[in-house]
Amino acid sequence: MKIADKHEKIVQAAIRVFAQNGFYNSKIAEIAKEANVADGTIYLYFNNKYDILITIFEEEIGKIIAKVKQEMARIEDPREKLFRFAQIHLSLVEENRDLAEVIQVELRQSSKFMKEYRNKKFAEYLNIISQIVKQGQAQGIFRSDVMPGIFKRAFFGALDEMSRFWVLSSKKKYSVNTAARQISKFFLEGIVAKEDA
Amino acid sequence: MKIADKHEKIVQAAIRVFAQNGFYNSKIAEIAKEANVADGTIYLYFNNKYDILITIFEEEIGKIIAKVKQEMARIEDPREKLFRFAQIHLSLVEENRDLAEVIQVELRQSSKFMKEYRNKKFAEYLNIISQIVKQGQAQGIFRSDVMPGIFKRAFFGALDEMSRFWVLSSKKKYSVNTAARQISKFFLEGIVAKEDA
Amino acid sequence: MKIADKHEKIVQAAIRVFAQNGFYNSKIAEIAKEANVADGTIYLYFNNKYDILITIFEEEIGKIIAKVKQEMARIEDPREKLFRFAQIHLSLVEENRDLAEVIQVELRQSSKFMKEYRNKKFAEYLNIISQIVKQGQAQGIFRSDVMPGIFKRAFFGALDEMSRFWVLSSKKKYSVNTAARQISKFFLEGIVAKEDA
Amino acid sequence: MKIADKHEKIVQAAIRVFAQNGFYNSKIAEIAKEANVADGTIYLYFNNKYDILITIFEEEIGKIIAKVKQEMARIEDPREKLFRFAQIHLSLVEENRDLAEVIQVELRQSSKFMKEYRNKKFAEYLNIISQIVKQGQAQGIFRSDVMPGIFKRAFFGALDEMSRFWVLSSKKKYSVNTAARQISKFFLEGIVAKEDA
DNA sequence: GATGAATGAGTCTTCATTCAT
DNA sequence: GATGAATGAAGACTCATTCAT
Secondary structure, eight states: OOSOOHHHHHHHHHHHHHHHHOSTTOOHHHHHHHHTSOHHHHHHHOSSHHHHHHHHHHHHHHHHHHHHHHHHHTOOOHHHHHHHHHHHHHHHHHHTHHHHHIIIIITTTOHHIIIIIIHHHHHHHHHHHHHHHHHHHHTTSBOTTOOHHHHHHHHHHHHHHHHHHHHHHOSOSSOHHHHHHHHHHHHHHOSBOOOOO | OOSOOHHHHHHHHHHHHHHHHOSTTOOHHHHHHHHTSOHHHHHHHOSSHHHHHHHIIIIIHHHHHHHHHHHHHTOOOHHHHHHHHHHHHHHHHHHTHHHHHHHHHGGGOOOHHHHHHHHHHHHHHHHHHHHHHHHHHHTTSBOTTOOHHHHHHHHHHHHHHHHHHHHHHOSOSSOHHHHHHHHHHHHHHOSBOOOOO | OOSOOHHHHHHHHHHHHHHHHOSTTOOHHHHHHHHTSOHHHHHHHOSSHHHHHHHHHHHHHHHHHHHHHHHHHTOOOHHHHHHHHHHHHHHHHHHTHHHHHIIIIIGGGOHHIIIIIIHHHHHHHHHHHHHHHHHHHHTTSBOTTOOHHHHHHHHHHHHHHHHHHHHHHOSOSSOHHHHHHHHHHHHHHOSBOOOOO | OOSOOHHHHHHHHHHHHHHHHOSTTOOHHHHHHHHTSOHHHHHHHOSSHHHHHHHIIIIIHHHHHHHHHHHHHTOOOHHHHHHHHHHHHHHHHHHTHHHHHHHHHGGGOOOHHHHHHHHHHHHHHHHHHHHHHHHHHHTTSBOTTOOHHHHHHHHHHHHHHHHHHHHHHOSOSSOHHHHHHHHHHHHHHOSBOOOOO
16 A cells, blocks of 8 residues: 555545435545544645545546446447447446445536536547447448437436446346346347347 | 415425525525525425425426326327337426426435435336336337336436436537437337348 | 614624634634624624624724714814814723724734725724814914824824723723823923923 | 754744734745745744744844834934934834834734733833933923823824834835924924914 | 644534524 | 524634654
């Protein structure tokens, strides 16, 4: 452990506390305690409570985007990419419950944040999806009447709602793989039965 | 009946105020002012601030469910039902911006109470979707390997994210009909190009 | 007592508390206690702690100016006016110890206040003195080479320092009348012995 | 001797910072920065923040007293002494704006300690004035009914208020010499026109 | 001696809620 | 039922001071 990185300690503590109580019901004193630092120490690393929330989002989502992009790069088939995207997204949620809850739940309470800020990093994430669609369309694999701008939101929304279900229910009815497979299949093939020959 | 229903006046005022500032940044005094009543009057109709939020959810979502169910009842084909569901959902969002924003953003709180509460009415809404799927499967129209429990969340999530986009961006790039058609088509037929003849 | 004027109660309490501990060492809770109101009540009447200080100055000095002007009006001889001014000034200090201390001591700590604000009311007070001088000069009673702008400060300063002495020492070595007579005589006749004929 | 006397560096920095922001609004960190030392270093030279203020007063006023006494010693005539005292006092203020502001404004605090402390050095300064008066009275130059204890305060107060005017207004309407001459003349000869021939 | 990161006590201010009228 | 003045608990944030290096 590198000379106890206080910044990171505080961020991780805040993720736990925010996930537990929600942003507005979390007290700085609580985060400080969880991070094993004094209240005032937090203000050596962050400007204010809200700044911690922003930092969580910014730093953590950055890691996620990097990971997903890297993974996408090694896959060719856009159909498989879509499936893998779903799989990774849901896996990350499962592995980072608290973080997922903060992003899912707490960041949405701050409309200021959502309206002004979220777009930058978040748009980047969504655009990974639309890029896949565009690639597939260029290859003739996806229908050309699919609007990538709508698709990216629909696909993300589907995964996101599934995640929320997990995050909030704390009991997982379906496995990550099942959910990823089902959802990607919905979007790839639809649910209408192939009427056969 | 003009005797100004205070309860309703307060609820409507709260929807506006919550949508504007978020739940935690909204003050009772602000709601009272917006509703043209005294601060204390609010406590004759609601137990506390949080109770107003719950009431908004309960009453308003109830109206929506009723409206959607009614509409679904007059449609036969599950494929069309899905499309209409999307269309109605998105239309309601468009017509009730403030309410949509409150539900979208504020009700995502993680308070224990919310976690449990949300499910009741919300589950009812989601189940409209799974019922459609089950009906379609029973009729052999939808694939039998589609898991309704996952589908309902995926479909709702897709619509919900689309709504959030509208609610937050305040500029609508796509029409309700375009979005409803696209999204329902994604889920019905998928996006993979139908090969061959 | 008119329906317990909270505003006045708070102002009077603040004068006592500020005089006792100084502005920066006074706590809102202390003023509230002294005024027999809740902490929050203070904020129904004042914007913040500093606002109380300003209000004290503004309201109380206003009363003083009115009283002094009224008194000056009924005197003809500028020499007597000067004496009476000294007498009233010192009497007021004696009768309003706490207020005098706040104005003397606490208001001087806030340079922002002193630089920007003080001038308005304070200048009005000083100008009562320069008016007396000008009147005396017009009547040929006072030397014409006396600069009223310097005199008003010198005369006020002399009284003010005498007041400070009382306020801070809490033991009065000289009576108001003695001090007023001495000081006004200094300024009227000087201290150089009349060499006589 | 260039080994940067930290004590002096800190005192001078504090004078600037206190003059700028006032004692209570000045931060140790600010003084440290201005003095180019670490925060903690200040505590190697001073017990606490307040101690710096006291030190400023004690050391700087000591220098002033020495300078004034020295000057007085070389003058015979008490009338001239008075004029010179005024001149030196006002000159010092003009040459040491920041210090003057600190002494003027900050040392007027009402803390118990200050009330008592101030007297020691300050009394010494005031007594230079009363000594002049007593000398003049002994020589028959000043009226014997002049009370030196009142005179010293009146004379000092007059100069002090004039100084405050300069310190606060930052624009000087009158020159040091004009002010010194006017004020000393007020006190020596009064402002009443010499009647007769 | 010098540093500056860390501490945590201290306080102003907010605002949901109450209750006398 | 309606009012809105009053309440007071709660908490974010500051900053003088300490102390391990």
